Amino acid sequence: MCVCVFARDSDTRFSSDTDFSEAPDVSINPTKGKGGKKGKKAAGEKGKGGKGVGGAGRMNGHYQENGMENLMLFEVVKMGKSAMQSVVDDWIEAYKNDRDMALLDLINFFIQCSGCKGVVSGEMFRNMQNSEIIRRMTEEFDEDSGDYPLTMAGPLWKKFKGSFCEFIAVLVRQCQYSIIYDEYLMDTVISLLTGLSDSQVRAFRHTSTLAAMKLMTALVNVALNLSINMDNTQRQYETERNKNVAKRANDRLELLLQKRKELQENQDEIENMMNAIFKGVFVHRYRDAIAEIRAITIEEIGMWMKLYSDAFLNDSYLKYVGWTMHDKQGEVRLKCLTALQGLYYNRELNTRLELFTSRFKDRIVSMTLDKEYDVAVQAIKLLTLVLHSTDEVLSPEDCESVYHLVYSAHRPVAIAAGEFLFKKLFSTREPEEEGAPKRRGRQSPNANLIKTTVFFFLESELHEHAAYLVDSLWESGADLLKDWECMTSLLLDDPVPGEEALTDRQETALIEIMLCTVRQAAECHPPVGRGTGKRVMTAKEKKTQLDDRTRMTELFAVTLPPLLAKYSIDTEKVTNLLQLPQFFDLDIYTTGRLEKHLEALLRQIREIVEKHTDIEVLEVCSKTYHALCNDEFTIFNRVDIARSQLLDEMVDKFNRLLEDFLQEGEEPDDDDAYQVLSTLKRITAFHNAHDLSQWDLFSSNFKLLNTGIENGDMPEQIVVHALQCTHYVVLWHLAKVSEGSHRKEELVSLRKQMRMFCLMCQRYLTNVNTTVKEQAFTILCDVLLVFSHQMVSGGREQLEPLVYSPDDSLQTELLSFILHHVFIDQDDDNCSTDGQQDDEAAKIEALHKRRNLLAAYCKLIIYNVVEMNTGADIFKQYMRYYNDYGDIIKETMSKTRQIDKIQCAKTLILSLQQLFHEMLSELGTGFDRSSSAFCGIKELARRFSLTFGLDQVKTRDAIAMLHKDGIEFAFKEPSPQGEVHASRFMTFQMALQRDDCWLPLISYRNSLQAGGDDDTMSVVSGYSSRGSSVRSKKTKAATPTATVAAAKRKLPEGSYTEDSSSSSTDMSWQHQSMQTPVMMPSPHLTSTMMRGPGDMREEQHPHTLPTQVTWMLAQRQQEEVRQQQERAMNYAKLRTNLQQAIRRGTGLMEEDEEPIVEDVMMSSEGRMEDLNEGMDFDTMDIDLPPSKNRRERSELKPDYFDPGSIMDESVSNSSLLLNHYYFIVILFLIHTPCSK
Secondary structure (H helix, E strand, O other), X not given: OOOOOOOOOOOOOOOOXXXXXXXXXXXOOOOOXXXXXXXXXXXXXXXXXXXXXXXXOEEOOEEEEOOEEOOOHHHHHHHOOOOHHHHHHHHHHHHHHOHHHHHHHHHHHHHHHOOOOOOOOHHHHHHOOHHHHHHHHHHOOOOOOOOOOOOOOOHHHHHHHHHHHHHHHHHHHHHOOOHHHOOOHHHHHHHHHHHHHOOOOHHHHHHHXXXXXXXXXXXHHHHHHHHHHHHHXXXXXXXHHOOOOOOOOHHHHHHHXXXXXXXXXXXXXXXXXXXXXXXXXXXXXXXXXXXXXXXHHHHHHHHHHHHOHHHHOOHHHHHHHHHHOOOOOHHHHHHHHHHHXXXXXXXXXXXXXXXXXXHHHHHHHHHHHOOOHHHHHHHHXXXXXXXXXXXXXXXXXXXXXXHHHHHOOOHHHHXXXXXXXHHHHOOOOOOOOOOOOOOOHHHOOHHHHHHHHHHHHXXXXXXXOHHHHHHHHHHHHHHHHOOHHHHHHHHHOOOOOOOOOOOHHHHHHHHHHHHHHHHHHHHOOOOOOOOOOOOOOOHHHHHHHHHHHHHHHHHHHHHHHHHXXXXXXOHHHHHHHOOHHHHOOOHHHHHOOOHHHHHHHHHHHHHHHHHOOOHHHHHHHHHHHHHHOOOOOOOHHHHHHHHHHHHHHHHHHHHHHHHHHOOOOOOOOXXXXXXXXXXXXXXXXXHHHOOOHHHOHHHHHHHHHHHHHXXXXXXXXXXXXXXXXXXXXXXXXXXXXXXXXXXHHHHHHHHHHHHHHHHHHHHHOOOOOHHHHHHHHHHHHHHHHHOOHHHHOOOOHHHHHHOOOOOHHHHHHHHHHHHHHOOOOHHHOHHHHOOOOOOHHHHHHHHHHHHHHHHHHHHHHHOOOOOHHHHHHHHOOOOOOHHHHHHHHHHHHXXXXXXXXXXXXXXXXXXXXXXXXXXXXXXXXXXOOXXXXXXXXXXXXXXXXXXXXXXXXXXXXXXXXXXXXXXXXXXXXXXXXXXXXXXXXXOHHHHXXXXXXXXXXXXXXXXXXXXXXXXXXXXXXXXXXXXXXXXXXXXXXXXXXXXXXXXXXXXXXXXXXXXXXXXXXXXXXXXXXXXXXXXXXXXXXXXXXXXXXXXXXXXXXXXXXXHHHHHHHHHHHOOHHHXXXXXXHXXXXXXXXXXXXXXXXXXXOOOOOOOOOHHHHOOOHHHHHHHHXXXXXXXXXXXXXXXXXHHHHOOOXXXXXXXXXXXXXXXXXHHHHHHHXXXXXXXXXXXXXXXX
């Protein structure tokens, strides 16, 4: 056979040594009817097997079955209801009858699968080249829709890709013994797919690339089968030839030789086809602009190397995968890693991958930190396979880069890293001798592995993340981590001779890891910050959870008391050990007859409470008692008696010590204070989880607090814990009253206690000690929130007498505390950090504490406990303390706006007014408008304007109220001469048009006009005018006059205004505008509101304002009539020329997708940067929407003097918000008195 159309490498059996820089431009177009390429039928043979256009069993090109017309091939595959093999068999039968028509159906199948509505006719197929057919189909493609079958949504189209790929695979498989070697079918299909894959239409390129790659995969399977058959035939031939002459069958030798020759020819033919697809499609499409196409090519080349490693698994093909690992799209990088995983999984292929591994190992290691988590996970899994195949490839540095990922917050990454760590450190397990008894405890094989885990945890120096380490190793090493018997043995048993004992630090780490494993087994969910929520456990998981809880309870019920006895004085170890009973199955104490061990546990807990004064230890003891005192279990009575005895002794001791401590006439010594404090700490810790109302702790604590107020020498820690304990008393009393029936006397008593306690906390807000004040403030905020009007919701109207609202004095003190203790510089916070200003950890802790204080107060604002206008003092700090509290303040503003938009707007304008007054008091009336204080007010106003959003309907009332308050603030203070401050800033232009054309008034009015008439010309803000000056530099250097010139304005009333520029300046501006046919630059706003300090000084004049106005009016009246006529003429001429220029620009840009107003839209970053550099006042960066396409251009109604009106609705909304911001700033400027 001779297939001249395919490129053939004469040196190698299957040429693959090519890349994108060397690949020839292969064109695989079989010349229809020319030469012997297609195996063209003889004359008169073309229509054999059918009549007219159709073949046997066909009507109008469609298959016939049971007398009914079937769907086209595309519809059959799309529906996916028929068995694919039967569909392919029908097509093969049609191909045997009339191969041209069947092949035409196949071509149309590929065209329709691309989403093209065009159809290739028989005449086109016979007389046109593939490139001409593709060009014709491209013209008939529906450009309005970007969807095509491979990208469409819906269950039907999701299955289509699988059916499409299956059809190609089955087609090649069914044709592999005859039809694919007829030099016609495969030539035509490969030629068509190669041409389509080079199309600029994405649908054609995507669909044909997928088809070509699947076709290549099917051919690889055929080539693999041929290779196996050739090997078998060769083996049979060698066996037969090696026989004795007498036994040798010459006929069989000739038959085998003929068969081998035929197989070799077929193999060569298949290799030519694969070579053509590889060079014609893959080499060009693996670097396609579309990530999906690149991903398809990489996925399929991975399949080729895996299926036919003898031909494809070499560096000539592996290099494409290695290069593509640097792809900028995550899905392509992911396909590279999954393709490599299939290769590294087979250990027999490792020797062929050595060069690739050494070349691209560093890239694979770096991909473990990929920004796409899926890619990072697969990179770690690939390294695990590399590690599994050979342990010498990865260096210690490579392994360490993966180790630390076990602490990743993303659980799949951590799980993959845990598997890598487990294989690297724990795969070498000591082999156990057969028949020997199983070693347990300290002698078990897991002992050394558990020690290794501890060593790794300590070396990582992340001692607060043991739960993350355990969760990472859980799936790969759960059996090791649940060997609690070995862990307790390592802690309790003495080391055997020659064994090194654990150090104190290692024992602490082992106890922490043991606690985390117990928690993981009992709760069956990942630690906080790593899970996405609780998932429903399977029946197997539930059974495993119950078994683990039973086993851990049986073990630790016995071993926990001796562990507590051994480490009773170690705070950190005891804290972790005491948390274990919280995960027990308490029924085991009864069913397993472990009551004596329960008694031992209670004795140890009691001793720990008596020994320790550390809050953390006492609180965990309280929680352990709470977990054991569950009335659902039979051990409740036993534990309750032990708890009551302990509390009785503590309360009696506290009352006795308190009486001595507060005895009049005697100065308490430090020992008495320590005894009171330690007992109070224990009571407070237990009162957190247990109801101690029967011991009446309110009276004793209130007496202690009152004495501290009167004397002022109470130790701060005593006051802090007394406040906390009293807080618990009030809350437990409220819980008891809220549960059900209650007497009126109880409500009265609780109301009295609550008010007395609030008054006491208020008095402590003025304490000299910062810690006491912070405690009083935090508790007071909590009490006010709990006893607010919110408590009566949910059908609890009976609690209405308990509602308490703070008076004005209390609100003032709370606000004052926030301003003086939260909004301070870090270096000023000396008390909170105890002099450790250089310690970063102390600074972070102090900041965390201040954030909690601010959050507590902001909750009062959100729940309407304090007046919303008190938030003005908080909101005005938004910019100054943005890094520390910006998220809290922003969330508070959002919540207050949801509650009351109007009141929130009033609060925002109030915060700006307060800042303005503070600036005046600090800088005086003659302040510099470029000062940081004034710029800060403008920036804050800009930030406030952004918080309103773009929905003008929802924010209309709030914006109106904000404007109203701003106007009242700007004009509320009249001058002694009876003029408002605004009149002292009126320029010559303002004086001329004072009634209706004052520029700030025009700007404000136009900003409120939504969708105004096209002929209405609005005054453009300084933002647009600056942008126009920058744009004008692109074509012509801006002159000073052009930079400051102003355009004529057409007002709704039909009158015109202009600024103080001369007539010649106006004309030069018009002349310059005419040179820009697409869009004229926006005029410059020359109001004094936008001028710098230098311009303001130039306008100062020793004369009074009335004198200046009179002189200016006299000068202006001489030119009034002439200039008014000239303005009307120039405006009409300018507008006509611009309209013609726009129409000419539209025609020139018809084939272009960029909009005619692209220069105004400033879509490029370069223009935005130039624009920002040209501004001398603070502005904001706006993310403008994408450009309009040519279908939307006809709908544009541009106002040529206001580029903002050309933008779409979203930009208009942004412009409205900007005008809100600038108007507020203008109000501030107007309100400023003129400096003498």
